[in-house]
Amino acid sequence: MIGIVGYGSYLPRFRIRADDIARQWGRDPETVKRGLLLKEKTVPGPDEDTITISVEAARNALKRADIEPGEIGSLYIGSESHPYAVKPSGTVVAEVLGITPEVHIADYEFACKAGTEAMFVAYSQVKAELVKYAMAIGADTSQGAPGDALEFSASAGGSAFIFGREKVIAEVIDTYSYATDTADFWRREGAFYPLHGGRFTGAPAYFKHILGAGRAILKKSNLKPEDFKYAVFHMPNGKFPLSAGKRLGFKREQLEPGWIVPTMGNTYSGSSPTGFSATLDIAKPGDLILLVSFGSGAGSDAFIFKVTERIEQVRDRAQKVQEMLSREPIYLDYGQYAKFRGKIIMNE
Amino acid sequence: MPTPRYTREIPQRYRLEANKCKNCGRISFPPRQICPHCGGRNFERTRLSDQGKIVTFTTIRVAPTQYSSQVPYSIAIVELNEGVRITTQVVDCKPEDLGVGKPVKIVFRKMYPEGKTGIICYGYKAVLV
Numbered sequence: 001m002i003g004i005v006g007y008g009s010y011l012p013r014f015r016i017r018a019d020d021i022a023r024q025w026g027r028d029p030e031t032v033k034r035g036l037l038l039k040e041k042t043v044p045g046p047d048e049d050t051i052t053i054s055v056e057a058a059r060n061a062l063k064r065a066d067i068e069p070g071e072i073g074s075l076y077i078g079s080e081s082h083p084y085a086v087k088p089s090g091t092v093v094a095e096v097l098g099i100t101p102e103v104h105i106a107d108y109e110f111a112c113k114a115g116t117e118a119m120f121v122a123y124s125q126v127k128a129e130l131v132k133y134a135m136a137i138g139a140d141t142s143q144g145a146p147g148d149a150l151e152f153s154a155s156a157g158g159s160a161f162i163f164g165r166e167k168v169i170a171e172v173i174d175t176y177s178y179a180t181d182t183a184d185f186w187r188r189e190g191a192f193y194p195l196h197g198g199r200f201t202g203a204p205a206y207f208k209h210i211l212g213a214g215r216a217i218l219k220k221s222n223l224k225p226e227d228f229k230y231a232v233f234h235m236p237n238g239k240f241p242l243s244a245g246k247r248l249g250f251k252r253e254q255l256e257p258g259w260i261v262p263t264m265g266n267t268y269s270g271s272s273p274t275g276f277s278a279t280l281d282i283a284k285p286g287d288l289i290l291l292v293s294f295g296s297g298a299g300s301d302a303f304i305f306k307v308t309e310r311i312e313q314v315r316d317r318a319q320k321v322q323e324m325l326s327r328e329p330i331y332l333d334y335g336q337y338a339k340f341r342g343k344i345i346m347n348e
Numbered sequence: 349m350p351t352p353r354y355t356r357e358i359p360q361r362y363r364l365e366a367n368k369c370k371n372c373g374r375i376s377f378p379p380r381q382i383c384p385h386c387g388g389r390n391f392e393r394t395r396l397s398d399q400g401k402i403v404t405f406t407t408i409r410v411a412p413t414q415y416s417s418q419v420p421y422s423i424a425i426v427e428l429n430e431g432v433r434i435t436t437q438v439v440d441c442k443p444e445d446l447g448v449g450k451p452v453k454i455v456f457r458k459m460y461p462e463g464k465t466g467i468i469c470y471g472y473k474a475v476l477v
Contacts, residue, residue, distance in 0.1 A: 012440075014440075045440060047473065051470065052455075052457050052470070056455065056456065084468070087467075092362075092470060095362050095363070096363060330441075339417060348463075
């Protein structure tokens with residue numbers, strides 16, 4: 001059996017409410033919240049970035065996995081906010097975890113699906129018997145231009161998953177990937193904020209790939225939506241994943257545990273992985289879970305997991321996603337948020 | 349910080365690795381070449397706990413340039429479970445939240461970037477439990 005041996009997430013404590021962003025830019029808060037189904041989002045502290053978020057998520061994954069960190073043979077981090085243009089995030093994380101130097105490390109980028117990309121490769125490494133355990137992390141401190149619709153959603157957080165053949169808590173039943181060249185969202189080298197194609201990000205991008213991957217993996221695995229206990233879809237806003245789920249034939253209650261975007265925001269590469277982590281937090285042995293990511297550019301990775309008995313033994317060893325979302329958030333006003341996110345031009 | 353020194357100090361800054369004297373059993377952090385208690389020169393590596401409590405603290409209102417945007421912030425002396433004391437920033441809280449004896453957890457955070465083009469220095473900080 002190959003699957004997830006340990007999982008863990010991390011979300012910063014800072015938040016900004018959608019109301020405060022809307023008021024800053026002369027938008028009606030109620031219209032924005034109703035349109036995007038977003039209430040607030042996480043904000044990274046001034047000393048947090050993709051590397052520090054990855055470390056904390058990885059530590060939580062290790063707490064749930066009964067393994068020696070040194071047994072991890074591969075470490076992959078997917079993000080679109082790696083702190084360095086040239087110098088890997090993964091080496092820092094591996095040093096903190098104490099798993100260097102006998103480890104294969106790579107940083108991945110594919111907009112919001114870089115996290116599941118890392119998961120796909122980690123799973124493949126274990127399946128190919130190249131390593132005993134492989135860790136995959138999806139984490140971001142997402143960027144959104146001031147005043148842009150993305151500013152209501154772009155948030156910070158991430159999740160880590162350790163894949164292996166022993167002590168599995170969620171078996172990988174099937175995988176499927178779907179990708180085309182679609183210019184729906186991008187950020188050029190050196191540009192501070194991403195740009196997007198507005199309404200073009202919907203039907204030809206998000207829905208085409210999510211539905212394409214979702215329908216294909218259901219067909220490939222010969223399973224129907226009603227066979228699943230839960231499903232998680234990438235969450236660029238509140239509406240898109242609900243709509244995608246409905247179009248694939250899933251009911252709202254199947255999506256609810258992983259639909260954390262209204263209070264977390266879109267953690268980009270950490271979005272669907274953290275929704276999946278929140279779902280594992282409450283899943284029961286035998287439950288089937290569908291996970292479908294989406295990354296602009298564009299593509300989707302789909303996974304089907306079956307939860308094992310072992311999950312009951314390990315899930316309380318680390319903080320759960322809902323606990324992180326509800327633990328005394330520290331709310332920022334727009335000025336503090338702009339300072340935290342480096343949106344204010346300072347003297348050298 | 350020069351990058352060779354930063355790289356050499358990774359074990360202590362990233363993983364809280366300390367030296368335990370094989371002669372008297374005392375722990376030195378940061379690791380030392382000679383035990384300050386017995387003069388011993390033989391050590392074993394040990395990793396310190398990520399749990400501790402605040403021994404004392406202060407609030408920084410006039411900060412070095414790299415931290416000027418974070419004022420007011422707190423610096424504390426934290427005693428880890430092994431009895432080792434470290435000086436560290438306490439983050440994700442207001443200065444008035446701190447108190448002597450309050451439990452803290454050690455987390456991995458960015459210390460500061462070296463200007464706009466230099467390396468990013470990482471290390472340990474504390475958060476209230």
